[in-house]
Amino acid sequence: MKSGVSARVAAANALDAVVGDGKSLDWALAQSDEGLALNDRSMMRMLCYGCLRHHWQLRAQLAQLLDRPLKKRDRIIESLLVVGLFQLSDTRVPDHAAVSTTVEATRALRRPKMAGLVNAVLRNFLRKEETHKEPINDEARYNHPQWLLDRLRADWPDDWQQIVAANNAQAPMCLRVNPRFGTAEKYQQTHAIEGALVAGLEQALRLDVPQSVDDLPGFFEGQVSVQDGAAQIAAPWLLADGSGRVLDACAAPGGKTGQLLELMGDEANLTAIDSDENRLTGIRENLTRLGLHATVLAADASNTEEWWDGESFDQILLDAPCSATGVIRRHPDIKLLRRETDIATLATLQERILNSLWPLLRPGGRLLYVTCSVLSEENEAVIRRFLVGQGDAVEDRVLHAYNIRDLMVEKALGFQVLPGTEGLDGFYFVCLKKASE
Amino acid sequence: MSILNILEFPDPRLRRKAVSVELVDDTLRLLIDNMFETMYAAPGIGLAATQVDVHRRLLVADVSTEKDDPWVLINPIILERDGVEVTEEGCLSVPGYYESVERAEQVRVRYMDRNGEEQVSKFEGLLAICVQHEIDHLDGKLFVDYLSEAKRQRIRKRLLKDRKYRQEEQAAAV
Numbered sequence: 001m002k003s004g005v006s007a008r009v010a011a012a013n014a015l016d017a018v019v020g021d022g023k024s025l026d027w028a029l030a031q032s033d034e035g036l037a038l039n040d041r042s043m044m045r046m047l048c049y050g051c052l053r054h055h056w057q058l059r060a061q062l063a064q065l066l067d068r069p070l071k072k073r074d075r076i077i078e079s080l081l082v083v084g085l086f087q088l089s090d091t092r093v094p095d096h097a098a099v100s101t102t103v104e105a106t107r108a109l110r111r112p113k114m115a116g117l118v119n120a121v122l123r124n125f126l127r128k129e130e131t132h133k134e135p136i137n138d139e140a141r142y143n144h145p146q147w148l149l150d151r152l153r154a155d156w157p158d159d160w161q162q163i164v165a166a167n168n169a170q171a172p173m174c175l176r177v178n179p180r181f182g183t184a185e186k187y188q189q190t191h192a193i194e195g196a197l198v199a200g201l202e203q204a205l206r207l208d209v210p211q212s213v214d215d216l217p218g219f220f221e222g223q224v225s226v227q228d229g230a231a232q233i234a235a236p237w238l239l240a241d242g243s244g245r246v247l248d249a250c251a252a253p254g255g256k257t258g259q260l261l262e263l264m265g266d267e268a269n270l271t272a273i274d275s276d277e278n279r280l281t282g283i284r285e286n287l288t289r290l291g292l293h294a295t296v297l298a299a300d301a302s303n304t305e306e307w308w309d310g311e312s313f314d315q316i317l318l319d320a321p322c323s324a325t326g327v328i329r330r331h332p333d334i335k336l337l338r339r340e341t342d343i344a345t346l347a348t349l350q351e352r353i354l355n356s357l358w359p360l361l362r363p364g365g366r367l368l369y370v371t372c373s374v375l376s377e378e379n380e381a382v383i384r385r386f387l388v389g390q391g392d393a394v395e396d397r398v399l400h401a402y403n404i405r406d407l408m409v410e411k412a413l414g415f416q417v418l419p420g421t422e423g424l425d426g427f428y429f430v431c432l433k434k435a436s437e
Numbered sequence: 438m439s440i441l442n443i444l445e446f447p448d449p450r451l452r453r454k455a456v457s458v459e460l461v462d463d464t465l466r467l468l469i470d471n472m473f474e475t476m477y478a479a480p481g482i483g484l485a486a487t488q489v490d491v492h493r494r495l496l497v498a499d500v501s502t503e504k505d506d507p508w509v510l511i512n513p514i515i516l517e518r519d520g521v522e523v524t525e526e527g528c529l530s531v532p533g534y535y536e537s538v539e540r541a542e543q544v545r546v547r548y549m550d551r552n553g554e555e556q557v558s559k560f561e562g563l564l565a566i567c568v569q570h571e572i573d574h575l576d577g578k579l580f581v582d583y584l585s586e587a588k589r590q591r592i593r594k595r596l597l598k599d600r601k602y603r604q605e606e607q608a609a610a611v
Contacts, residue, residue, distance in 0.1 A: 183442070186604070189604070190604070199490060199492075202442075397462075397463065397464070398463040398464050398467055399464040399467070400467070402464060402465065402467075402468040402486075402491045402493070403490065403491055405464060
């Protein structure tokens with residue numbers, strides 16, 4: 001097989017798994033990665049991310065180009081055509097190369113009879129590219145499903161366009177420098193790394209160009225980790241009053257766990273739990289690399305009777321399961337896989353976890369509730385109901401570092417980092433304090 | 438409370454012009470407490486928010502020997518200046534250098550206190566000098582700006598060299 005072709009074939013297969021079968025992009029990429037040269041892998045990834053970011057626009061264009069819809073059994077060809085159109089409209093792949101490799105891919109996909117159709121559609125698009133630019137509806141214009149656009153408009157009347165634009169952009173790679181080795185500024189100077197510091201986040205360094213962790217100075221010695229800057233707000237906030245016995249609930253993959261431990265010092269007493277045994281491996285690997293230790297348990301945060309030893313916690317970090325609508329730029333498949341009905345289900349789960357963890361907190365202790373969602377139903381609405389139900393809970397609005405205020409929008413309850421602000425992911429934070437006895 | 442990192446000349450962030458404080462709340466008061474702790478620990482007699490990389494119009498000062506006369510000035514504006522005085526000034530952001538600077542002997546200043554209440558005070562003596570020095574910080578100005586270009590460059594080079602030496606020393610220790 002010619003190398004350019006295999007990337008297109010793999011991209012079409014991965015896209016088909018996400019769009020057709022509802023698989024996650026991470027899963028689909030892992031399946032398609034196999035046997036691909038390194039170059040082709042990055043080409044495939046670029047194509048998949050791009051096709052999902054521009055999903056609605058590309059599908060609308062394709063519908064206009066086809067005389068009649070493709071048959072169900074030709075679903076894979078539809079994905080291949082989308083891959084072809086994306087290359088022609090949004091990449092620097094030369095047009096002739098895009099057309100020839102995509103046409104060739106039909107043979108590799110064992111649909112040689114479709115080669116003529118693929119060739120005709122792509123060439124037709126090139127001839128009439130201008131006429132296909134005008135989006136036919138809001139979904140195609142903003143490349144988001146209508147239900148999500150409706151919610152973003154309702155929740156963020158002034159900011160929804162920033163959110164949508166950020167969701168469709170490429171996310172930067174951000175590092176967290178272990179404070180035991182100094183600040184991000186020092187790390188940047190010492191290793192002459194091209195990137196930007198973020199005011200308010202002393203340990204964060206946003207790289208100008210993403211790179212493999214293998215090339216990051218000190219990565220394997222635990223000097224530095226990969227973590228978005230917004231996610232780095234949580235640990236110092238939770239530990240602003242000092243640390244005691246700390247619980248990190250829903251901890252996988254352990255980014256915040258590592259950061260908590262980096263800040264807690266050698267006497268750290270941290271329990272990290274996650275309900276998914278398989279994902280605990282990620283936490284353990286992370287901690288081994290950092291040379292730090294925590295009690296890591298497979299445990300369900302919404303069912304504490306099964307595992308809690310009865311000794312209360314001074315601080316709890318709850319990074320709750322959520323729609324992940326704040327990190328769409330890193331996971332564009334969320335736009336396709338998430339259904340509107342999921343949101344209410346998630347909100348119920350979030351509230352259940354909050355209520356079940358609250359008794360584990362000592363009087364006077366603090367719980368930081370975090371989601372990577374931008375939807376108020378999972379954020380403020382959950383907290384409002386929680387506060388009504390728990391008489392001994394109040395919000396603590398004191399921010400430990402003044403500059404992080406500029407990164408966040410103040411809500412009636414809690415604070416929201418909007419995706420794209422200072423290059424950050426979208427995160428919601430609210431700090432809850434338990435009344436002293 | 439915690440001790441904050443003080444930026445050092447010639448860090449470009451010391452040149453940023455601070456914007457007004459909009460809200461005097463507990464988050465701001467925590468910053469104020471941390472600034473006092475940082476200033477007393479340094480030790481210094483005045484500290485502007487700019488020096489701790491918060492670009493808001495806020496300064497703290499305490500020129501008393503007993504360290505029992507803390508002042509907080511939020512969004513300060515100098516209404517009047519009177520007289521001329523030359524003092525040897527130093528700065529936490531320009532460690533180790535003391536130079537003569539000419540300033541007003543007395544100033545009348547409008548500002549908000551830590552409760553957000555508007556005040557007008559007349560400062561004289563060392564406190565007047567200190568307040569002027571800190572307000573300069575909020576405008577991105579340093580006391581070395583009052584010196585000759587040659588002198589300023591000499592200080593700049595020395596401080597960069599000191600810092601490089603300190604970093605190498607730290608790196609060797611790790």
